[in-house]
Amino acid sequence: MRLFVPAVAALTLSATSLAAIASVTEADMLGKPAQASAAQRTISIDPKTRWITVERGEVVKFVANGQEFAWAFNGMSSSFDLDRIAPSGALDRHLKVYVWPNAEDLSDK
Numbered sequence: 095m096r097l098f099v100p101a102v103a104a105l106t107l108s109a110t111s112l113a114a115i116a117s118v119t120e121a122d123m124l125g126k127p128a129q130a131s132a133a134q135r136t137i138s139i140d141p142k143t144r145w146i147t148v149e150r151g152e153v154v155k156f157v158a159n160g161q162e163f164a165w166a167f168n169g170m171s172s173s174f175d176l177d178r179i180a181p182s183g184a185l186d187r188h189l190k191v192y193v194w195p196n197a198e199d200l201s202d203k
Contacts, residue, residue, distance in 0.1 A: 100156065110169060118170075124179060128153045133164050146189060149196045158184045167193050188197040 133155035137146060146156050148167045155164040156176075161184040176189040 121169065123169045123171045124174055125165055125167045127179075128164040128166040130155045130162060130164040132166075138182045139185070142190060145192060148197055149194050151196050156180070156184070159186065167191075169193075171201060 124182045126127045132153045134153050136157060139146075139158035141158060151166075151168055153161060153164060153166045158180070161181055163179075163181055163184065165179055171193060173190055176191050179183050
């Protein structure tokens with residue numbers, strides 16, 4: 095019986111941890127769509143664009159292939175493929191977005 099109680103406690107904690115992980119959404123990881131009017135800057139994507147760097151918390155408007163979309167980079171991910179968030183047809187190739195820490199992330203709190 096003594097061994098049974100710690101085993102049940104460990105299983106309960108494991109299940110709780112898995113439930114917490116399972117509740118992380120794509121928005122938690124990547125950020126979320128934003129209004130173009132909220133953008134702090136605009137990035138035009140052309141054939142010479144090799145990658146994109148943004149700052150965590152930044153709202154960016156993208157212009158590509160005659161389409162535009164805006165994104166709030168307030169997620170936890172430090173990099174991902176832009177085609178995961180771009181509208182269909184906006185990109186003609188894979189582009190990586192690198193999300194750099196902002197000043198608040200780097201400050202001593």
